[in-house]
Amino acid sequence: MSHNKPAIAVHKFSSCDGCQLALLNLGESLLTLSSMVDILHFAEAGPVDENAKVDIAIIEGSISTTDDIERINRIRENSTLVMTIGACATAGGLQALRNMANTQQWIADIYANPAVIKSLEKSTAIKKHIKVDLELWGCPVSSRQIVSAIRALLFGVLPEEQNDKVCMECKRRQIVCVMVAKNEPCMGPVTRTGCGALCPSVGRDCYGCYGPAENPNTQAMANRLEGLGLVKDEVARRFLFINSGAEAFHRQGVRSREAE
Ligand code: SF4
Ligand code: SF4
Missing domain, CATH: 3.40.50.700 (NADH:ubiquinone oxidoreductase-like, 20kDa subunit)
Incomplete structure (x- = not known):
């Protein structure tokens, strides 16, 4: 050029x-x-x-x-x-x-x-x-x-992908877990990091805006959300939101909705 x-x-x-x-x-x-x-x-x-x-x-x-x-x-x-x-x-x-x-x-x-x-x-x-x-x-x-x-x-380097979970960021920053401490339906266990665990750092649940992390156990996440009192349609909406087109979230959202 x-x-x-x-x-x-x-x-x-x-x-x-x-x-x-x-x-x-x-x-x-x-x-x-x-x-x-x-x-x-x-x-x-x-x-x-x-x-x-x-x-x-x-x-x-x-x-x-x-x-x-x-x-x-x-x-x-x-x-x-x-x-x-x-x-x-x-x-x-x-x-x-x-x-x-x-x-x-x-x-x-x-x-x-x-x-x-x-x-x-x-x-x-x-x-x-x-x-x-x-x-x-x-x-x-x-x-x-x-x-x-x-x-x-x-500098000619392809940056390493940051795709571990928001939970890892909470641990690194010693942020109190809002799911454990406040029973909030936090999507951190399946969401990729990059934001610095912004929402948990101010005491609120992650709603998954960074999309799926690597190897997200979405079914376990869905089960946990139900355990926190969400009905299946609410669980589906946690996955079918900002990143509904991301494959792992889409698949789980549809699965939770169909199981309703
Ligand atoms: S607050 Fe959310 S992201 Fe942080 S450790 Fe708890 S479940 Fe994971
Ligand atoms: S909703 Fe987005 S900004 Fe907030 S903790 Fe989750 S990934 Fe980070």
Whole structure:
């Protein structure tokens, strides 16, 4: 590539912009980062060049329209590495809840002029459409994780995946377990870390926004949630929420719902 510094683009698909805000919220670190790289496309921050050829493309959002499919393939062709950030890009996001409903019926119920809505039947993760080199989960993603991932990629290293459980983070930080101490229906035993056990650190239960951890025992988690007094439909909703499109959560959510 003709740039002196590595080039980066930040692209948005179907999403709330929260993960791009996590990037903007880096403040001084973003200024440091921008001295190390050329940011060629980041519409929310200013630069716009959607077809720029870059070293790293950072993708927020899920694939929801036919135009999205064409655009994500073009981005893949223009990028050496592709990194997806956040629950929408990694698992389809909250909007993937429609994958379990009748999309056309929802469109007819919600929009005054349904004919102009070009949604696909399903909202899907970026990796369902193109090769993805690195995924950062979370709703929103952690700013600290983004910056350390970009730094590692700039040095030619693929960062190690952080996929152990939020419970491990609680232990490392000596946070009192809200499930043991307060009987809260915490999803930490099956959710991947990365947030620093944010919710338990302020005394509330984890609701699984970082998606499934490695080897999650979702059935044991479901049994425990029932033991805490949740009915099967409530258990299903704990799994079929922000990361309903993530396979392990989807499978358990459907299993709990069907067992109702
Ligand atoms: S508070 Fe939640 S995440 Fe932390 S140890 Fe307890 S169950 Fe695990
Ligand atoms: S504790 Fe759970 S719900 Fe809270 S930020 Fe972390 S992963 Fe998300």
